[in-house]
Amino acid sequence: MTIGVRRRMGVEERRQQLIGVALELFSQRSPDDVSIDEIASAAGISRPLVYHYFPGKLSLYEAALKRASEDLAGRFAEPREGPLGARLLRVMRRFFDFVDEHGPGFSALMRGGPAVGSTATNALIDSVRQAAYVQILSHLRVEDPPARLELVVRSWISLAESTALIWLDGRRIPRGELEVQLVHDFAALAAVSAAQDEEMGTLLRGILKEEPADGPFADLVTRLISLAS
Amino acid sequence: MTIGVRRRMGVEERRQQLIGVALELFSQRSPDDVSIDEIASAAGISRPLVYHYFPGKLSLYEAALKRASEDLAGRFAEPREGPLGARLLRVMRRFFDFVDEHGPGFSALMRGGPAVGSTATNALIDSVRQAAYVQILSHLRVEDPPARLELVVRSWISLAESTALIWLDGRRIPRGELEVQLVHDFAALAAVSAAQDEEMGTLLRGILKEEPADGPFADLVTRLISLAS
Numbered sequence: 053m054t055i056g057v058r059r060r061m062g063v064e065e066r067r068q069q070l071i072g073v074a075l076e077l078f079s080q081r082s083p084d085d086v087s088i089d090e091i092a093s094a095a096g097i098s099r100p101l102v103y104h105y106f107p108g109k110l111s112l113y114e115a116a117l118k119r120a121s122e123d124l125a126g127r128f129a130e131p132r133e134g135p136l137g138a139r140l141l142r143v144m145r146r147f148f149d150f151v152d153e154h155g156p157g158f159s160a161l162m163r164g165g166p167a168v169g170s171t172a173t174n175a176l177i178d179s180v181r182q183a184a185y186v187q188i189l190s191h192l193r194v195e196d197p198p199a200r201l202e203l204v205v206r207s208w209i210s211l212a213e214s215t216a217l218i219w220l221d222g223r224r225i226p227r228g229e230l231e232v233q234l235v236h237d238f239a240a241l242a243a244v245s246a247a248q249d250e251e252m253g254t255l256l257r258g259i260l261k262e263e264p265a266d267g268p269f270a271d272l273v274t275r276l277i278s279l280a281s
Numbered sequence: 282m283t284i285g286v287r288r289r290m291g292v293e294e295r296r297q298q299l300i301g302v303a304l305e306l307f308s309q310r311s312p313d314d315v316s317i318d319e320i321a322s323a324a325g326i327s328r329p330l331v332y333h334y335f336p337g338k339l340s341l342y343e344a345a346l347k348r349a350s351e352d353l354a355g356r357f358a359e360p361r362e363g364p365l366g367a368r369l370l371r372v373m374r375r376f377f378d379f380v381d382e383h384g385p386g387f388s389a390l391m392r393g394g395p396a397v398g399s400t401a402t403n404a405l406i407d408s409v410r411q412a413a414y415v416q417i418l419s420h421l422r423v424e425d426p427p428a429r430l431e432l433v434v435r436s437w438i439s440l441a442e443s444t445a446l447i448w449l450d451g452r453r454i455p456r457g458e459l460e461v462q463l464v465h466d467f468a469a470l471a472a473v474s475a476a477q478d479e480e481m482g483t484l485l486r487g488i489l490k491e492e493p494a495d496g497p498f499a500d501l502v503t504r505l506i507s508l509a510s
Contacts, residue, residue, distance in 0.1 A: 163403065174392065199453035199454050200454060202447070203444065203447050203448075203454065203459075206443065206447055207440055207443045207444050207447060210439060210440065210442075210443035211436055211439065211440050211443075211470075213439075214435065214436045214439035214440075215432065215436050218431070218432050218435055218436060219432075222428075224428035225428050225429060225432065229477060230432075232477070233473060233474065233477060236476070236477075237469075237470060237473055240466075240469035240470065240472065240473050241466060241469065243469065244462060244465040244466055244469050244501065245462065247465070247501060247504030248458060248461070248462060248465075248504075272476060275476030275477075
């Protein structure tokens with residue numbers, strides 16, 4: 053029966069099926085806890101046949117992670133239309149969708165661990181961070197970012213990761229609240245930098261000028277002023 | 282001569298010396314690039330003698346990392362006196378001192394890598410994060426933090442890590458500016474959360490009430506209001 057299935061699927065088709073099955077299992081539980089036997093069983097094939105397509109669990113894990121990385125990077129794509137705050141909020145919604153779908157696997161990967169700290173997995177994580185960074189700069193219409201803007205954008209990306217990880221650990225705060233919060237956090241970190249540096253101040257004023265009075269950035273400024281008074 | 286030195290030092294003394302020598306080398310270059318031969322040579326002993334005290338490079342690396350972790354956690358200790366903003370700024374100075382002293386090793390560790398992603402090293406990193414978290418809560422005089430405060434504190438700790446890592450990559454921004462910026466970032470992230478949640482609002486107002494008019498928190502609010510107007 054195994055051979056029958058094998059004959060019906062081509063090599064690449066079978067590889068893609070195995071990656072999909074593995075990604076689903078790696079998403080639901082820590083990858084350390086998923087065995088090749090389970091993957092074989094979920095794919096309806098024998099254990100030796102899995103090894104025929106992937107030399108070991110790590111290579112299957114890396115292939116699954118590559119697919120997940122491409123999926124996540126794809127969710128950052130957002131048309132360059134309308135207010136920036138609203139665009140960022142839509143991306144945050146899709147980011148939390150992804151985190152929600154891959155919860156335990158995302159946690160295990162980002163917290164590091166014996167099976168997942170390889171050079172290849174770190175390179176994939178960095179490639180997703182870089183994709184996020186490039187997207188944000190293109191929305192800000194900045195080609196050659198000053199060091200302080202690069203710091204704000206990259207450190208905010210790491211803040212989004214840690215916020216998602218903390219959310220996954222118990223889900224004690226509604227994710228919709230955190231999606232808005234991260235948009236506000238971006239504005240807040242940019243504002244802190246702009247408060248100290250003139251170049252950042254000019255840049256931020258240019259961005260805020262185009263934001264609508266009912267957008268998330270304007271909302272934050274109003275709330276902060278009321279909090280401070 | 283090697284035996285002569287060996288006779289003069291006790292086992293624990295020799296272990297501590299090797300840890301110190303290794304930590305210095307692991308701090309100056311990525312731990313992957315440091316060999317046992319180099320450690321032996323810097324300690325003035327033979328390679329087999331190093332293996333007599335530590336079974337391999339990983340165990341020596343873990344011992345060096347343990348010492349560095351305790352050193353860093355010790356720098357978080359700050360007397361509960363005077364305004365909070367000034368206390369946090371002093372801790373940030375000591376944090377950047379540490380990052381400065383251990384630059385390449387700190388980067389390699391926090392960015393992950395084949396030799397450094399072990400369960401033991403991850404546990405040490407987590408223990409330092411936890412020490413920072415406990416210190417901050419104790420300064421805020423909060424024993425049982427609501428989920429939103431825990432999120433603000435823990436995500437700010439990860440922001441401090443990523444800010445330090447980005448600073449190390451080229452040192453294009455003066456560290457003194459980033460020390461102040463991280464204090465402001467803490468206030469800003471707390472303010473964003475407080476702007477959405479009443480419990481956080483009450484907590485933050487209580488903290489800000491005790492801050493002096495010339496402290497870093499008051500400074501930030503003044504700058505933000507001028508930026509928004």
